[in-house]
Amino acid sequence: xxxxxxxxxxxxxxxxxxxxxxxxxxxxxxxxxxxxxxxxxxxxxxxxxxxxxxxxxxxxxxxxxxxxxxxxxxxxxxxxxxxxxxxxxxxxxxxxxxxxxxxxxxxxxxx
Amino acid sequence: xxxxxxxxxxxxxxxxxxxxxxxxxxxxxxxxxxxxxxxxxxxxxxxxxxxxxxxxxxxxxxxxxxxxxxxxxxxxxxxxxxxxxxxxxxxxxxxxxxxxxxxxxxxxxxxxxxx
Numbered sequence: 001x002x003x004x005x006x007x008x009x010x011x012x013x014x015x016x017x018x019x020x021x022x023x024x025x026x027x028x029x030x031x032x033x034x035x036x037x038x039x040x041x042x043x044x045x046x047x048x049x050x051x052x053x054x055x056x057x058x059x060x061x062x063x064x065x066x067x068x069x070x071x072x073x074x075x076x077x078x079x080x081x082x083x084x085x086x087x088x089x090x091x092x093x094x095x096x097x098x099x100x101x102x103x104x105x106x107x108x109x110x111x
Numbered sequence: 112x113x114x115x116x117x118x119x120x121x122x123x124x125x126x127x128x129x130x131x132x133x134x135x136x137x138x139x140x141x142x143x144x145x146x147x148x149x150x151x152x153x154x155x156x157x158x159x160x161x162x163x164x165x166x167x168x169x170x171x172x173x174x175x176x177x178x179x180x181x182x183x184x185x186x187x188x189x190x191x192x193x194x195x196x197x198x199x200x201x202x203x204x205x206x207x208x209x210x211x212x213x214x215x216x217x218x219x220x221x222x223x224x225x226x
Contacts (some may be wrong), residue, residue, distance in 0.1 A: 043115070093213040
């Protein structure tokens, strides 16, 4: 079946460091891919998305590229801030419109 | 997009009691979804609530434990019944915009602690 695997956390970085959170997926067909973010005490919100191969989603300095050849959608940011501390979820939307969620990766940014 | 208001935002409850969580959406939606997020874990779908019909429960979740109401197209409730400490989780209400792809919108969640 369809699945999403993302790197385990927590990921702890210093402010202004480069961030990568890995996400790989297994799916039939051509899923859409998402990164959601959950700030402390809040629900999840969409961070960025990509709906076809080679698309790059971007928002708030974060980027992720839909790589069909490696079935990956890694999240990157060039210079993280303390305010980026949150839990990040990778997800896919399959051909039945069902959302499949990764386990989440907690990011901690230290000043 | 959709704006979802969920309440209470948190509660501490005694074991054996029940808690009803409310979810209000600012627009009419066909389906509403209830998730559980246990500490340090991902989202687990509890059930899908359709207006005018019984909710559809995922494997491992039953109506007696998690009764759901869906009286209209903008509102739903989830009750956690006969609570035990194992029910301590964040409960999230969600709606989805399904088209070319599915985008989910979430309430702020209810952090439940059972003592």
